[in-house]
Amino acid sequence: FGGRILKKDDKTAKYINSPESEIYHKSNELYGIYFAKQAIAKYDKCYLVEGYTDVLSMHQAGIENVVASSGTALTHGQIRLIHRFTTNVTVLYDGDAAGIRASLKGINLLLEEGLNIKVLLLPDGEDPDSFARQHSASSFTEYLKANETDFIRFKTDILLKEAGDDPAARARLIQDIVESIALIADDITRTVYTTECSRQLSIREEVLQKEVDKRRIQHLRQQPVRERVARTGAPSGSNASSTLPPASQWEEPAPTQAPPPGFTPEPPTSTPDAYQPIEEGANQGSASVRRKLEALEANLIRYIVRFGDHRLFKEETPGPPPGIGVIEFIQRELNEEQIEFTHPVFATMLTEAIEQSVRPGFKPQRYFVNHPDATISLVAADMLSDPYELSKIHTKYATLPEEAEQLDELVPRALLELRNGVLEEIILETESRLKRAAQEKNDNEVMDLSTQLMALLDVKKDLAKTLGERIIVRQ
Structure with missing residues (x-):
């Protein structure tokens, strides 16, 4: 099946193996x-x-x-x-x-x-x-x-000798090292290697960590779910039979108004069909509302994953520390409105974000990208990628502000949109019950449900004004 040459000959292969067979x-x-x-x-x-x-x-x-x-x-x-x-x-x-x-x-x-x-x-x-x-x-x-030596020290020493004083070669060396570190599954081990590499290459650790996170996200998005499950164990409640579609294929709810000048467009926020728990037998209207609701939940989770360690309203709320954390604010508003997430993956991510946010130094990006549940890890990786690029004309004539600079407006609006989506679901359910009551000629229930529906539509109208929607009055 195989053999090795016994005398040294640079022109001859050192090992010879027979072809693959049964x-x-x-x-x-x-x-x-x-x-x-x-x-x-x-x-x-x-x-x-x-x-x-x-x-x-x-x-x-x-x-x-x-x-x-x-x-x-x-x-x-x-x-x-x-x-x-x-x-x-x-x-x-x-x-x-x-x-x-x-x-x-x-x-x-x-x-x-x-x-x-x-x-x-x-x-x-x-x-x-x-x-x-x-x-x-x-x-x-x-x-x-x-x-015997640690691989990072070994690889860095070897590549540094090859790079010499050439800046371009050193840049390629750093990218090569980053590529290797990003493959390490364990978060703690990866952080230790990043620190060691930072010391050896005399480059800031936060710069290296950012590059490592980028590469890791790329690897996760390219990796089939079944491969990741094979390495990390089968995730609970996840569909491991397919890969997560890219963010560009996610469905986004139609915008309620044109974005103001300088507004950074939000990435797609719906979930892949493979992960949507639409109830069997749901009619087209309720299924559409549910999908929109799950897309709005995804939007909030995206803010948690990307900006969960930021703080809101720092100027209005003096500290220390000033302002209120993004996760704390979302939790408070959802509790006040008694809103619970319907999508199981997003519900799990929200619960864990709230639990972990009380720990000093919690970094939601790193936590969720390295999550042992393959579905959560891949959803987080997709949310951290940005499918939007400015056109050439906008790049030439305009500079949009960073999304992080507008969190004071974007996060409250995302919560209002979720509240509006929940309200639409309740209105749809109430209309369905009203229709059944009318068919059954139950006059008392028709009267009660009509009153409830009018009150809900009034709330919807007020909320729509806040969101800047066009109001369509039913005849």
Whole structure:
């Protein structure tokens, strides 16, 4: 199934593998895993090398927790085999340029699977096979312990040497490092690596963190839900059979008035059909109102995810701290109006945001993007992306203010629109009951419901004036 050249020849491939067959799938095989698995579990560590003779020589040197990728590029299937026995991996590669490139390429795959990675680069011209034959078991073990290094420090050192004093090369280096850090699933581990990278590269941590969050959002939006569920566990109450559509495909309720000059357009705020819990048998009118209501709930959740750590009305309400938090304000207004979210995903996100907001340093963007529930994580990632871009003419002649600068107006308006949506649902339900009462010729109920409906329409009319809607008087 595979072989290794025994003499050094730069013009000949070092390893040769037979093609895939019904009995051999090299992408799912690790050489030596059968003999190494007990030692891997015992020491909670796996040494990963490139070829067969590397494994043989290290076993002879007394190091049994070692496996090889059989001279092929590392695959997800091979990594998952390791993950069954440990989360700690030290990658050993040759000290030549090809070995360095191979180690950097394989690290990202290991990170995606949630493993803790260390790297050991052998002296130039050596591979684990030759190095093991030149050293005793004890000296080889001591060398491994003394020279293995964290992957971030290793990768940064290697790329810094390549970049030199070239600013463009350093910029590419930072993007490369950010790409690797963004693949780490654990929030705490990712933050630690960001801090370490900031120190090594002499760049502000908040700048790096922002770039890491951007890349993570991109990865989450591109990643099928089923893949994320496979890594994080099946989320409760989520549909894991499809990917989340991009924000540009979400349905947005029709605007009630033209936005004023300088107003930043809001992104789409509805939910994908796969996640809409429309009741079976609902008529077209009620289903349309429910979809609009869920879109309005999504709009509020979007403000929580993007701006939940901001404060409103800081000038009107002196502190310390001045103003009121976005999440606290939304919670207070919903409680006063006795409004509860109808969509289960948004209801869960609201509840958790309220619970977490009392914790110092709570960052809703990071919390929800890294949420263990795949559906919540992907919804948050979509809400954090901005599908809108100014046209060239607007870019040339106008500058729209940042959305964060208008939260004092936007958040209260979003709450009023939700209240209006709830009112429309109640009016629709009351009209339906009134129709049934009239068909049944129940005069007393018709009178009571007519009075209720008139009162609701009066409230609707007042609310519409506040929102700036056109009022259509029913004849």
